[in-house]
Amino acid sequence: DQQVKQNSPSLSVQEGRISILNCDYTNSMFDYFLWYKKYPAEGPTFLISISSIKDKNEDGRFTVFLNKSAKHLSLHIVPSQPGDSAVYFCAASVTFNKFYFGSGTKLNVKP
């Protein structure tokens, strides 16, 4: 059974608007969370991370929010750009041991 779930396989957003990608997890012991972006025929690239001691981490247009009580993670992209079109994976680990990935959400940002 998957411990990290991304229930939306795809998301379409207009350029300039906000993109919100969601991730849910079941293991309450997870204490480190990451988001990766993947373009076709390339490996995933690291985007942003958050430790369980925080509830928000910001890096430029990208912000990750963590709601531990709901076991929910979200990535906000503001403003969205066509170059952001990619598959986004969330991942989680317990004290940096094995990393568990979600199934990914394909974001399409329309010009």
Added chain:
Amino acid sequence: IAGITQAPTSQILAAGRRMTLRCTQDMRHNAMYWYRQDLGLGLRLIHYSNTAGTTGKGEVPDGYSVSRANTDDFPLTLASAVPSQTSVYFCASSVARNQPQHFGDGTRLSIL
């Protein structure tokens, strides 16, 4: 350019054959990982190595073996390939296990 090199980029293999996927990194990263990506399942960890000389089992290790003789290389071997091992395989590395991972571009493997 520093990074991770995976070889081959793609391969079609008959069931029952032995296959080694190669992974080399030139970033002197301590930790290395092998994942498989399947539609609807995301990336699943096969094996990992926190430092040269050590390896560990991930989420889906059965049918695969790895070795870590030095810092740079982390080959993944399928001793006797089966069709369910058809997948895209990604190698990754990180400075340490508590750091984000850098991924190679993947090997697309088809077992017939």
